[in-house]
Amino acid sequence: MGDILSQSEIDELLKALNAGEIDVNQIKTTEKEKKIRNYDFRRPSKFAKDHLRTLNIIHEDYARYVNNYLTAYLRTRVNVEVISVEEISYYEFSNSIANLSVLAIVEFIPLNGFILFEMNPSIAFALIDRILGGKGISLEKIRGFTEIELSIIERIMNQMLGLLREPWENVVSLKPRLDRIETNSQFAQIISPNEMVALVTLDTRVGDVKGMMNICIPHLVVRPVLPKLSTKFWFSSFEKEVSFDVVKDIERKIEYTSVPLKAILGKTHITVGDFLELQEGDVIMLDTPVNSDISLMVGNIHKFNGKPGVRKNRMCIRVTEIVRKEDDEA
Secondary structure (H helix, E strand, C coil): CCCCCCCCHHHHHHHHHHHCCCCCCHHHHHHHEEEEECCCCCCCCCCCCHHHHHHHHHHHHHHHHHHHHHHHCCCCCEEEEEEEEEEEEHHHHHHHHHCEEEEEEEECCCCEEEEEEECCHHHHHHHHHHHCCCCCCCCCCCCCCCHHHHHHHHHHHHHHHHHCCCCCCCCCCCCCCEEEEEHHHHHCCCCCCEEEEEEEEEEECCCCEECCCCCCEHHHHHHHHHHHHHHHHHHHHHHHCCCCHHHHHHHHHHHCHHHHHHEEECEEEEEHHHHHCCCCCCCCCCCCCCCCCEEECCEEEEEEEEEEEEEEEEEEEEEEEEECCCHHHC
């Protein structure tokens, strides 16, 4: 539909027609001309907006799973969120990869082909530093990875790939398998450079370190399940009730989850000099009276008080008081 003319523009047009300045046949010919839309054959559009929107929903769920996993595993502040989902050529993506990067080549079972999971080296070094007991800081000057560091990254990557299963379950029952990890993009050519891919960009923060993670999904890999990537199909299959068996399975897994439990007999302070002079038979005075309760810690939380004793020739603790109830925390 053309632009709507104002009254003054209509008056000017009528004056021009009456004066013969504009030919009516010329106006009709102009109206019959078809509008031509440019099409780039080097970048054919293979993902509809609906597909990209569904991929965004899937990976927003995935980002939450990764965020929860890394926060619990590293015991530090981690934030992962989806920045964008866009369609580009694989050539554009491979050219944007830094000379040194973590490139996980993943077999997207049961679909045929591979996807590429790229992690910024600053994030990789922050993860390694945190796992090895550091504060989770990256290197000031990025260097190559050692075999031990690559082994650590491979273990983390396997866990993160396993988290892809649940977000994708409404589309396909995924069983992603890590094929190998490369640090040079020249050795990570999984498809033809001209093929189109969906690029999912995740903004990642580990402590104070910020970087990007990218998931490159080729069109050829997900082509068999593209009809299921429509938002109409997604929401129709997404709204389902959680079965009783699923609830019981979750309860059973939580019930058998191991948690560390330790008893604090008492505390005291001594000088380094006294510590160095300790000999067998010396007595260290604690701040806990003999008849008083001792603290029971679940992880680092003071949950119970109890009294030490012996039962069946084994040292034990009898719980005398619940210090912190879950109901009180809510």
